Amino acid sequence: MSAEHGHGHSEHGGNKGVALLISVLALVLAFSETLGKGAQTAALAYNIEASNLWAFFQAKTIRQTVLRTAVEELEAQSVASKNEGVKKQVEAWKKTAERYQSEPETGEGRKELSARAKEAEKKRDTAMAAYHHYELASAAVQIAIVLASASIITSIAALVWLAGALGVAGIVFCLIGFFWPTAVHLF
Numbered sequence: 430m431s432a433e434h435g436h437g438h439s440e441h442g443g444n445k446g447v448a449l450l451i452s453v454l455a456l457v458l459a460f461s462e463t464l465g466k467g468a469q470t471a472a473l474a475y476n477i478e479a480s481n482l483w484a485f486f487q488a489k490t491i492r493q494t495v496l497r498t499a500v501e502e503l504e505a506q507s508v509a510s511k512n513e514g515v516k517k518q519v520e521a522w523k524k525t526a527e528r529y530q531s532e533p534e535t536g537e538g539r540k541e542l543s544a545r546a547k548e549a550e551k552k553r554d555t556a557m558a559a560y561h562h563y564e565l566a567s568a569a570v571q572i573a574i575v576l577a578s579a580s581i582i583t584s585i586a587a588l589v590w591l592a593g594a595l596g597v598a599g600i601v602f603c604l605i606g607f608f609w610p611t612a613v614h615l616f
Contacts, residue, residue, distance in 0.1 A: 450577050453596070454599070458599075462563070465566075475556060486543055493539070558611050562610060566600070573591075576591050576592040
């Protein structure tokens with residue numbers, strides 16, 4: 430009877446260890462899901478920002494082209510050289526067209542808009558890379574939880590070891606997503 434009783438305790442103790450492993454895996458899953466959702470939301474926000482900046486860039490380009498065309502037409506007609514008012518208007522349009530090209534004080538010239546849009550695209554790409562790593566982490570940890578749960582029912586120790594290995598892989602992917610999202614390119 431005492432042998433049976435002792436055997437029950439060791440099995441019960443093993444299940445406690447597996448239950449603790451499942452709890453840790455669930456915690457890792459919660460972190461990977463939360464971080465993944467945050468990265469996905471950031472990627473969408475940066476994508477919208479880049480799109481808006483490129484639209485603004487296009488609008489500046491159109492305005493600049495219209496002004497340059499108007500200046501060229503007036504200069505071609507030689508009206509600008511004869512009429513002082515037209516001359517002033519041509520010069521004002523030229524300055525405005527130059528300002529549309531670069532406006533460092535407001536950051537809204539074509540040059541600055543292009544740089545800002547490229548930076549937003551870079552942030553978007555980094556956030557998407559992080560998101561993919563978090564998704565891999567979540568998948569690994571979800572499978573690990575299933576395997577650890579199955580090990581309780583089947584008493585197959587290899588499932589616990591495999592669950593632990595997948596849990597470690599999930600943690601590694603979380604760390605990569607958080608600290609080095611562009612270091613590993615799987616997608």
